[in-house]
Amino acid sequence: MEQTVWVNWEVEYRDVQILDSQNRVYAVFNLTRNDLAIESNREILKQMFLAAAKIVDSDKDRLPDDWELRYFNKLSGNPADDPDSDGADNFTEFAFGTNPNDAKSRSSFQPRLVRNGQQSLLTVPFRRRAGGGINYIAEVSADFKNWTRSSTEITAASIKLLFDGTGTSQATYSLKKPAEAQPYSFVRIRALPAVQ
Numbered sequence: 001m002e003q004t005v006w007v008n009w010e011v012e013y014r015d016v017q018i019l020d021s022q023n024r025v026y027a028v029f030n031l032t033r034n035d036l037a038i039e040s041n042r043e044i045l046k047q048m049f050l051a052a053a054k055i056v057d058s059d060k061d062r063l064p065d066d067w068e069l070r071y072f073n074k075l076s077g078n079p080a081d082d083p084d085s086d087g088a089d090n091f092t093e094f095a096f097g098t099n100p101n102d103a104k105s106r107s108s109f110q111p112r113l114v115r116n117g118q119q120s121l122l123t124v125p126f127r128r129r130a131g132g133g134i135n136y137i138a139e140v141s142a143d144f145k146n147w148t149r150s151s152t153e154i155t156a157a158s159i160k161l162l163f164d165g166t167g168t169s170q171a172t173y174s175l176k177k178p179a180e181a182q183p184y185s186f187v188r189i190r191a192l193p194a195v196q
Ligand SMILES: [Ca+2]
Pocket: 057, 058, 059, 060, 061, 062, 063, 064, 065, 068, 075
């Protein structure tokens, strides 16, 4: 039976389709016409990937164009606004991958205790933006007043790429001190715009 997938999908044999953050075709690079054994072709393909992944923020309010257009259909969203009145401003919604127009869309923090021999360790997985643009800072406190970023108390984040089309990754921090040890420790995650 004759297959017409090439026509239906509008692709050629050995096409590389590069998608943007909204999964739209950004560029097409054919590996038959552009032999990757030639270094200049590898460089062109690399630059296409970098251009497709570039964060564009035309109005320089630290909310990328594609995110503002997706949720507000315009670029006039303000990072400090809270249109769904859920207590999280737009920058926080962007940083933690939630919908700024839906108060029921909550951040994905799921703290849990993970057994480690006779002890339990507090582990905090959550969704964050993949890539750069935002610094995530994990801090520890015993009294909710004094917060420290001590690497002796909390592990560096492990990052799991999700590849689910949302542009987010799962980050996980763990306290190094067993959960049974006193004084008890609290963890908070802050998201700050990276200086560019
Ligand atoms: Ca913007």
